[in-house]
Structures are given as structure tokens and as C-alpha cells.
Amino acid sequence: MTATVGWLVCGLALLILLIAALGVYRLPDALSRQHAATKAATLSLTLFALGTALLAWDWAWTWRLLVLVTILFATLPLASHALGRAAADAGERERGDDR
Numbered sequence: 001m002t003a004t005v006g007w008l009v010c011g012l013a014l015l016i017l018l019i020a021a022l023g024v025y026r027l028p029d030a031l032s033r034q035h036a037a038t039k040a041a042t043l044s045l046t047l048f049a050l051g052t053a054l055l056a057w058d059w060a061w062t063w064r065l066l067v068l069v070t071i072l073f074a075t076l077p078l079a080s081h082a083l084g085r086a087a088a089d090a091g092e093r094e095r096g097d098d099r
Helices: 002-026 030-056 059-089
Strands: none
Touching (some): 002 030, 030 059
């Protein structure tokens, strides 16, 4: 039972990550693309770690995944803020349809 739930949670994480990739491709400016990437990455990596913990069902792996998610929660917002500041300082505005 936990293996099935684990695979479903991992599949949901994959779906969220694919939607985020589409958002990164389709959104017009750097700040919007960064928002789509960081918010969805945090959610999908957390769900993927939860699904992996359910699949492994071992306390050693669960603690490692918990440490990983804690580090991600601490570093992803900081990286997102730094990228947003760099884009704003560089004068990044809306991109045209030059793709």
C-alpha cells in the first residue's frame, strides 16, 4: 500500500515539475520565470522526497530526505531572491517574441 502511494506522490511531483518547466518556457520576463521555477521546484522536490521516503520505508533514508528538504527550504528562497535582484539590477524587462 505504501509503495503505491509513494509512486503516486512521485508522479504528482513529476507533473508539478513539468508544469513549472512549461511556465519557465512560456512566461514573459525573468521574474515571472524565476517565480514559476522556484515555487514549483520547492513543492515538487518536497513531494518527491516524501514519495521516496514512502517507497524506501527506512528511517535512515527518511532522516536523510528530511535533511535534504530542510536544506532546500533554507537555500531555494535565498537563491531565488539573489536571482531576482540580479535580474532587476540588470534591467531585465519583458522579452519580445524573438524566440
